[in-house]
Amino acid sequence: MASGTASPELEVIGREGELSRLRDFVLGEPNERVVVLSGGPGVGKTTLWEAAVAASTEQGAHVLSARAAEAEKTLPFATLSDLFQWIPIEAGPDLPEPQRRALDVALLRAEPAGAPAKTRAIALGVLSVLRSLAVERPVLVAIDDVQWTDAASMEALAFAARRLDGESVRIMLARRPGRPTPLEQATASRATGLILEGLSLGAVRRLLATRLELVLSRRVVRQVFEGTLGNPLFVLELGRTLTEVGPPAIGEELALPDSLDELLGARASAAPKPRRALLAVALGGGLTVSELVELVGDDALEAAVERGLLLEEDGRLRPSHPLLAAALLKRVRARERRELHRALAEVVSEPARRARHLALAATLPDTELARIVAAGAAGALARGATQQAVELAEQALRLTPTGAAERHERVLELAEWLKRANEVSR
Ligand SMILES: Nc1ncnc2c1ncn2[C@@H]1O[C@H](COP(=O)(O)OP(=O)(O)OP(=O)(O)O)[C@@H](O)[C@H]1O
Ligand SMILES: [Mg+2]
Incomplete structure (x- = not known):
């Protein structure tokens, strides 16, 4: 922007x-x-x-x-x-x-x-x-x-x-x-x-009132403030929970979840379709609206936006907050990531991006796949994207079967590009 x-x-x-x-x-x-x-x-x-x-x-x-x-x-x-x-x-x-x-x-x-x-x-x-x-x-x-x-x-x-x-x-x-x-x-x-430090007690009260229309007693606001150190994201997530479960009774402690991460993880994983949409965006790297729709469908995208998991900006999607994506990624198994990378490779058209997803979806060496990833690396280099070229070349090498004819050439190529990547302009 x-x-x-x-x-x-x-x-x-x-x-x-x-x-x-x-x-x-x-x-x-x-x-x-x-x-x-x-x-x-x-x-x-x-x-x-x-x-x-x-x-x-x-x-x-x-x-x-x-x-x-x-x-x-x-x-x-x-x-x-x-x-x-x-x-x-x-x-x-x-x-x-x-x-x-x-x-x-x-x-x-x-x-x-x-x-x-x-x-x-x-x-x-x-x-x-x-x-x-x-x-x-x-x-x-x-x-x-x-x-x-x-x-x-x-x-x-x-x-x-x-x-x-x-x-x-x-x-x-x-x-x-x-x-x-x-x-x-x-x-x-x-x-x-x-x-930046956390917000003051008064600001925490105003934040809950303006963003969540949540008006709490002085006692509970203080509990929220002390439990979150005025961190506004934590305050808002806790406020959302309080809206659902109600404030603690007098003399009772505020049931503070162990961490912000736990709160965010629960919100990110609450429903399967929006969860998949968020995960695709977290792994996708600059996913456009049309790419995401092709991958998960209109309704999943809509649900993810409605639940406040995703935001659209200039035709591209991003997690509504980076910590939400991080909390979800932490809870996802390698197998599911690979499956989604495979699906992402089908919907992105730029060769280097596609090559990256194919590589991240694969565990075992594969001659044909290695060739595609190596081509993606060469394309990145032509754009002046040395670092990306190096990363793809490393993947290409990992996917090249031992004993394959191309192996030697790929090692040399990687060495040459690494050298270039280190020659940071001064
Ligand atoms: N001064 C403020 N007034 C109102 N809302 C705020 C304020 N500061 C933060 N928030 C709200 O708190 C949440 C977290 O804020 P923000 O995203 O700016 O944090 P951040 O420091 O950028 O986090 P990160 O380190 O993850 O990037 C957002 O929902 C934001 O709208
Ligand atoms: Mg931020």
Whole structure:
């Protein structure tokens, strides 16, 4: 998405201080290049990130935004495609032809032709586009769940970010705690952190009242607050349960489930059809509405959306919350995953994606399958998607029977591509 988001407009409760800080950041001094919103699962990073994206658009910034998704981490240039979705990449004095071409191929706007796209040309193209946009008005590059940005996008963005100087380009990242991504490492000297904590007691009360129309006594609100440490996702899931079972009697403890994961797992698994739809999206990597309908049918999709498991955005589906998908994936056996990967291979048309699903569905070596996966790897390389090429080449090798004639060639190929993947542009 380029501006705003397609999620329903929900009131942001509390967070006034954080939001005003983010507003100032976008239009402030360029010595602060990057802001990293971090905090535990469900604490409200995406909510704040969305509000900041909307506010920046309103203030006249040029906003390029993307939500990285766990299922799309293996899809090369997924994040970059989202960021550049509404940006026409045109040849001009700022964008030399090889860069335009490399970007077009990487973002699937043109077919690869001739030599594989050079990672460097793609990254330079990103830098040129950001610079030329920033001449018009301040630019905000906003990525939610940056830890799931695919490797190809990450590399290009880190390259560009390192070379930005006085330009009015800001980067806002949201992420769970963990190791900094290459993009953050590239900009560490000009980055500031914003750590989100749980909501206050008053905000928890307002959250329950506005989102679930649940008005509880002071005593029970306090129990919810203490049991969840104000984590809004946990508060909402617990609130949903309280709506069903009713509040605890005086003197009784709030029956707090062991974990948020348990609550989410139960919701994700409650009915078989929506569960399958959610699982397909979790494994599918950027599944479109028509692909999912072909796989599970209209009614399963509808039921999953109605139950609040899936959201549709720009014709693609995503889990309504990443933790919901994670909770379900944890409860699924390998066999069921493989079965679904096999079915996914039937509905996705892009060769590299199809090859990946076929590989993940297979346990044993198979000459013909290995050939298809190796072809998928070569296709990925032609797009400049080195990391994906390496992953598929590894799978192709795993599926090549011992003693097969192609084995030697595949080992050499993999070695060559691994070398290229490690030559991260500096
Ligand atoms: N300030 C807020 N006001 C109202 N609702 C909120 C607020 N913060 C979070 N929520 C709600 O709580 C839930 C979890 O929030 P959100 O998805 O933003 O968390 P997150 O930190 O991004 O989680 P994750 O780490 O899994 O990405 C959502 O349903 C969201 O609408
Ligand atoms: Mg989030």
